[in-house]
Amino acid sequence: MAGRPRGYGAAEEPRVPTGGVRWIPTKGQHVAGLGGTSTGEIDAPIDEVWATLTAIDTIVEWQDGIVGSEPLERNAEGEPVLVKITADVKVKELSVITRFSRQAPTKLTWKVEKGDVKKLDGSWTLEDLGGGRTKATYEIEVDPGRMLAMLVRGPVEEKIRQRLVSTRPAELAARVAKERG
Numbered sequence: 001m002a003g004r005p006r007g008y009g010a011a012e013e014p015r016v017p018t019g020g021v022r023w024i025p026t027k028g029q030h031v032a033g034l035g036g037t038s039t040g041e042i043d044a045p046i047d048e049v050w051a052t053l054t055a056i057d058t059i060v061e062w063q064d065g066i067v068g069s070e071p072l073e074r075n076a077e078g079e080p081v082l083v084k085i086t087a088d089v090k091v092k093e094l095s096v097i098t099r100f101s102r103q104a105p106t107k108l109t110w111k112v113e114k115g116d117v118k119k120l121d122g123s124w125t126l127e128d129l130g131g132g133r134t135k136a137t138y139e140i141e142v143d144p145g146r147m148l149a150m151l152v153r154g155p156v157e158e159k160i161r162q163r164l165v166s167t168r169p170a171e172l173a174a175r176v177a178k179e180r181g
Contacts, residue, residue: 035122035141040169042136044176046128049136050105052176053124056080062175064167065089072097082113096120119143124172138168 042049057080060066068086075081079102086095096115102108105126112120122140129135 035139036166037137037139038166038169039135039137040173041129042134042169042173042176043132044134044173044180045132046105046126046134048180049126049134049172049176052179053108053126053136053172054079054102054104056083056100059085062171064171067093068095092116116145117142118145136169136172138172 057069057071060069065087066085067088070084071080072084073082081100083098084095085098086093094116096112096117098110098112100108100110107123107125109123120142125137127135
């Protein structure tokens with residue numbers, strides 16, 4: 001299938017990376033720009049996955065490419081809601097001011113309010129599968145803007161897409177597993 005990253009063809013079996021995640025290829029997984037969707041199943045109850053996911057100030061420890069996370073504003077519960085995030089995207093280090101909103105324990109969304117990209121909106125959606133398992137779906141839409149888009153072409157574009165989309169559920173699963181001991 002032309003234009004799709006390797007491993008996402010409809011006739012292929014889901015890949016099984018380490019970290020307790022089983023990839024479930026979904027329709028529309030590869031979209032224009034640097035966005036996309038990635039889904040995996042995590043061997044942990046939804047509440048544990050939610051706790052890891054919403055500890056925004058620790059994402060530098062488990063999300064590849066994130067090199068800084070500085071909470072600028074917190075809600076009444078002390079959770080970060082406005083965060084300066086710095087990411088290394090291979091061709092440049094980018095900073096964005098991102099607003100997070102939560103619908104516990106199933107949905108975490110974010111939207112960039114200002115920064116080095118034109119658009120960066122995304123979400124995590126969690127689904128309780130029972131038996132101590134959770135389905136995690138990561139979605140992101142990125143418009144890098146005209147100047148950055150000129151730098152992000154060909155193989156670099158695919159590497160950035162993999163970093164932004166493909167590995168996120170496996171990274172989350174590995175972090176949850178580490179926290180569980």
